[in-house]
Amino acid sequence: MSSEQTLDEGESTADCADNETRITMEMLHAVDGEESLSQRGLAARLNIALGLTNAYLKRCVRMGLVKVRRTPSNxxxxxxxxKGFGEKSRLTANYLFRSFDFYRKARNQCDQLLGEAADSGLCRVALVGAGELAEIALLCALQHEVEVVGVADEGATANRFRHVDLVRDPTSLPAFDLILICDAKDPQGSFEKLAGQFGPDAIRAPGLLKISSPLLRDGPTGEVVDIDSLETPS
Structure with a gap:
């Protein structure tokens, strides 16, 4: 098994664990807020399948976090x-910490990428993906001589994202020097589509998106280097 496969499997396992933690936390909050909530109502609240709701609820009962009682209406x-109250508080605190950690990493990485773009004279930047990461990138752009000319998101239902134009198709964006991927839902898919449309050298992405590419970027100039051309250090 290659190290790349091991890394991918590790990241996948971590993502699953994060999702399980989030569902458990939201379930405990929902139960705390409304004791009479049915499993069907709980599934709708959590936006997951009824069978999955039942499985998580049973696990919470086995862990001693939730108790069940029959009401007069059967x-x-x-x-x-x-114990459930304590676990709810612990999971919430951890979730908030991870959220702040995400913001810190995203801000640092976007700030570095946009700073390097400005230093290289790449001052017209387009964002792909409308969400929290795009909002952070917009804030970072204000700290540099960079203009965000527009945002593209294939699921867009409006024509503005904050103070910039929002389009569904990246080919409809105004002229730009650089694309910054902010799509946290399918960053790899976005990269592959954009690389096919505009070429990989026109694209940057925060490292936290974990995009795999056969190309590496070398130094603050953003020069694209083919991985096969790299020499083995002596």
């Missing part, structure tokens, strides 16, 4: 145990 009510 239905079930769910409520948190003292």
């Amino acid at each position: 239905r079930y009510a769910y409520y948190l145990t003292p």
Whole structure:
């Protein structure tokens, strides 16, 4: 097994663990907020399948986080145990910490990429992906001599994202020097589409998006180097 395969599997495992933690946290919050909530209502609240809701609920009961009692109407009510209250607080604190950690990393990486772009005279930047990462990039752009000319997102339902134009198709963007990928949903897919349309040397992306590419960027100039041309250090 290659190190790349091991890394991908490790990241996939981490993503699954994060998703499980988020669902458990949201379930505990939902149960705490409404004891009479049915499993179907809980599934709708969490936006997951009913069968998955049942599995998570049973796990919370086995862990001693949730108790179940039958109501006079022959239905079930769910409520948190003292251990459940403690776990809800712990998971929420961890989630907030990870959110702040994401913001810190995203801000640092976007700031570096946009600073390097400005230093290289690449001052007209387009963003692909409308979300939290794009908002952070817009804030970082204000710190540099960089103009964000527009944002592209194939799921866009409006024509503005904050103070810039929003389009569905990247080919509809105004003229730009550089594309910054901000798509956290499918960054690899976005990179591959954009590389086919505009070439990989026109694209930058924060490292936290974990985009795999046969090309490496060398130094602050953003020069594109083919990985096969790199010499083995002596």
